[in-house]
Amino acid sequence: MRREFVFPLIVGVILGALVMIFWQFNARLSNAAVALNQLEQVTAQNTKTVNDVVAFINQATGANQAANQAPSTPVK
Numbered sequence: 001m002r003r004e005f006v007f008p009l010i011v012g013v014i015l016g017a018l019v020m021i022f023w024q025f026n027a028r029l030s031n032a033a034v035a036l037n038q039l040e041q042v043t044a045q046n047t048k049t050v051n052d053v054v055a056f057i058n059q060a061t062g063a064n065q066a067a068n069q070a071p072s073t074p075v076k
Contacts, residue, residue, distance in 0.1 A: 057063075
């Protein structure tokens with residue numbers, strides 16, 4: 001090989017490797033962002049479900065009524 005072709009070839013290989021590394025990093029970052037978005041959606045849905053269950057239990061046991069009543073004084 002001639003000397004004037006070796007330097008551009010080495011530079012091209014190095015730049016190509018860098019482009020591939022950054023492209024792979026971008027792909028992994030995109031996958032992580034999608035997974036995080038799905039996790040946030042599931043967390044929001046689970047939070048809503050737990051709040052609905054707690055509200056149902058409170059309504060069924062009358063916990064809200066007992067908490068809102070004034071304390072009664074003991075009879076002597």
